[in-house]
Amino acid sequence: MTQQKGEFGTEKTREAALAEIANRIFFRLYQSANMMHKTGTRALDEFGVTTQQWAVIGALSRPQAEDGLSVGDLARFLMVSRQNIAGVVTRLEDQGCLERLRDSNDGRSRRIRLSERGRELWRAIRPAIHEYYDEALAGFSFEDRTALLTGLNRLLDNMKRL
Amino acid sequence: MTQQKGEFGTEKTREAALAEIANRIFFRLYQSANMMHKTGTRALDEFGVTTQQWAVIGALSRPQAEDGLSVGDLARFLMVSRQNIAGVVTRLEDQGCLERLRDSNDGRSRRIRLSERGRELWRAIRPAIHEYYDEALAGFSFEDRTALLTGLNRLLDNMKRL
């Protein structure tokens, strides 16, 4: 209750200022992520791809994922629950963008890979993604970008431990 | 398709490096926001309050909102859809944390205010919120915090125009 007797606007203490800035950071994080999902999904509207599907397709298109990833692998990589990824994967599978293969080595696991259609979709949406990045980061210098990335990295590392 | 012929790791072009950093920024934004909702809701678990409910209660606890806000006001302030806010408000109303009053001036509008129980809840959760901020931003200097806030502000402003 540090702000109980704080006089805002006139003689704000350093501690109160820190709390105020922290509050704004998390509020902006909340708004920014929502805005990213909204505008990002809108940018890929003609392809019928949401930002989460974009993230999954992007993860599967990496060279390291060429021979497929399990639901658990995807969940760890994206830092979301297995149950969440399962839904996205099912919808992408229904669209024919990826295929689930039983892993012959591990009867529990199913390896998920991009289908040919999924690879075509990835090639198709990449220019739109590139354009979206350019517009969303317009006016950001190289240093501005690395500074923002570093801040988010540190924040994420802290929250991972909570 | 700037990265078609790019040689990663050896002779990366400036353009490819910018795209790579942009990709990481939005991926970290996605992960950070999810992690914030997960750890933030966990931090307030004993109060049964989610991060979105926290945002709504926080918005209504501001002095400017003393005589209530409409659903539309809340939606504009939090930058989410009215339909989304309506659900959060209904759940908070069911818990008795806030009250909806018909606006006598405008038959369409309903002014939403914190109830006494809502104000008690806000006072109860503020120490936990403060502690959460401290842990999530551990190691961030004053300058680190303002830099991150500035970056998020600029990014949000850009996305608002898309």
Next chain:
DNA sequence: CGATTTATGTCAATATATTGCCTATATGGG
């Protein structure tokens, strides 16, 4: 080799989020 633990995937319930569509109320010009 059998029992416990661990990993994987799925089902269910709940809470956010979006867009699209609808009704009711207010406001403005003819």
Next chain:
DNA sequence: CCCATATAGGCAATATATTGACATAAATCG
């Protein structure tokens, strides 16, 4: 006064997200 338009809120459909609970398969330990 009346109709066109704009605004406020609500209903429905869909897609993310979480946690909890469960079944099954694999690994590990005694």
